Every structure is written in structure tokens, then in C-alpha cells.
Amino acid sequence: MEQFDQLLREQGVLRGLIGPREVSRLWERHLLNSASLAPHLPTQGLLVDVGSGAGLPGIVLAALLPRCEVVLLEPMERRTAWLVEVVDALGLANATVVRGRAEEQHGRMSADAVTARAVAPMDRLARWSMPMLRPGGHLVVLKGRQATTELDDAKHVLRKLKAVRTEIVAGETLPGLEPTTIVRIQKDG
Numbered sequence: 001m002e003q004f005d006q007l008l009r010e011q012g013v014l015r016g017l018i019g020p021r022e023v024s025r026l027w028e029r030h031l032l033n034s035a036s037l038a039p040h041l042p043t044q045g046l047l048v049d050v051g052s053g054a055g056l057p058g059i060v061l062a063a064l065l066p067r068c069e070v071v072l073l074e075p076m077e078r079r080t081a082w083l084v085e086v087v088d089a090l091g092l093a094n095a096t097v098v099r100g101r102a103e104e105q106h107g108r109m110s111a112d113a114v115t116a117r118a119v120a121p122m123d124r125l126a127r128w129s130m131p132m133l134r135p136g137g138h139l140v141v142l143k144g145r146q147a148t149t150e151l152d153d154a155k156h157v158l159r160k161l162k163a164v165r166t167e168i169v170a171g172e173t174l175p176g177l178e179p180t181t182i183v184r185i186q187k188d189g
């Protein structure tokens with residue numbers, strides 16, 4: 001994690017992966033925030049991180065869940081180049097970078113879990129991501145304070161996509177830090 005932090009500090013702003021104001025709060029706002037997903041995910045199986053971007057949360061989860069096969073799914077070429085460099089530099093043998101969009105992977109991947117952070121509103125994200133889940137799998141995403149509203153707006157889409165259980169949980173990081181909001185949706189098994 002320290003190596004990833006250093007890579008982001010050195011190249012994140014230059015490569016357009018993070019904003020200049022984010023450098024001083026990488027650990028609290030980005031790395032620990034991403035790590036808060038780990039307790040809500042399976043410890044093995046296929047995990048797909050949709051819209052991996054700078055590698056948040058995908059790179060963090062690959063480091064924390066070494067028995068999971070983590071696919072970093074990202075449509076932008078410059079970001080996939082970054083992700084390949086990071087995976088190689090950190091020696092993450094359980095991480096694979098795939099250039100493409102989630103909707104292009106329907107029928108190609110059968111994931112135990114799909115993750116995302118700052119990708120799209122819940123209705124669109126669910127349409128893109130839930131078809132990649134195996135029956136009984138989970139969509140586990142970092143959302144902000146509008147999580148309840150987004151879930152309410154997406155209820156019809158979620159029902160069509162066979163969501164059987166939806167919950168909002170607090171993603172704890174470290175004592176004294178505000179927890180993040182995690183939405184966890186299970187697909188009908």
C-alpha cells in the first residue's frame with residue numbers, strides 16, 4: 001500500500017488520475033476508503049472492479065485479498081496503461097487489467113463480486129455491472145451521502161436485474177475517521 005501511495009503521489013496528478021488537492025489526503029480519502037470494502041467482499045473467487053481508473057478500489061483490494069482473482073476493468077487506454085504499470089510494480093499476481101466497458105463483458109465474466117467507486121448513478125451502474133455477477137454474487141460499491149436516494153431511484157432497475165437483498169452499510173476505516181457509505185446488493189441465487 002505504501003508503494004501504491006508513492007506511485008500515486010509521484011504520477012497521479014501528472015497523468016490526470018487524481019486532482020492536485022487529493023495528494024495530501026490519499027490515505028484517508030482514497031486508500032483507506034477503498035480498503036473499507038474488503039470486509040464486505042468474498043475472500044476468494046473472481047472480483048471485477050468496474051471503472052478502475054487510478055486503481056481505486058481495485059489495486060487496494062487486490063493487495064488486501066490475495067486469494068481473489070481481481071479484474072481491473074477500465075475503458076480508457078491511458079488508465080489501463082497506468083494500471084498495468086502499477087500491477088507490475090507491486091507484483092500483484094492476482095490482478096489482471098482488461099480494457100473495456102462493463103456492458104461489453106456481459107456473458108464473458110461470471111464474478112463473485114463487482115466493485116466500483118465514483119463510476120455512475122446506481123441505476124446505470126447496476127445495468128452495467130449486475131449481468132456480470134454469478135447467481136448469489138454481490139455488487140459492492142462506495143457511494144456518498146446520496147446512497148439512499150440513488151437506491152430508491154434504481155429500485156425498478158434492481159428488481160429487473162434480480163436483486164434480492166440491498167443494504168447500506170458503514171465502511172469503517174480507522175478510529176477517528178468518518179466511515180464511508182457502502183451499498184451491497186445481492187443477485188438472486
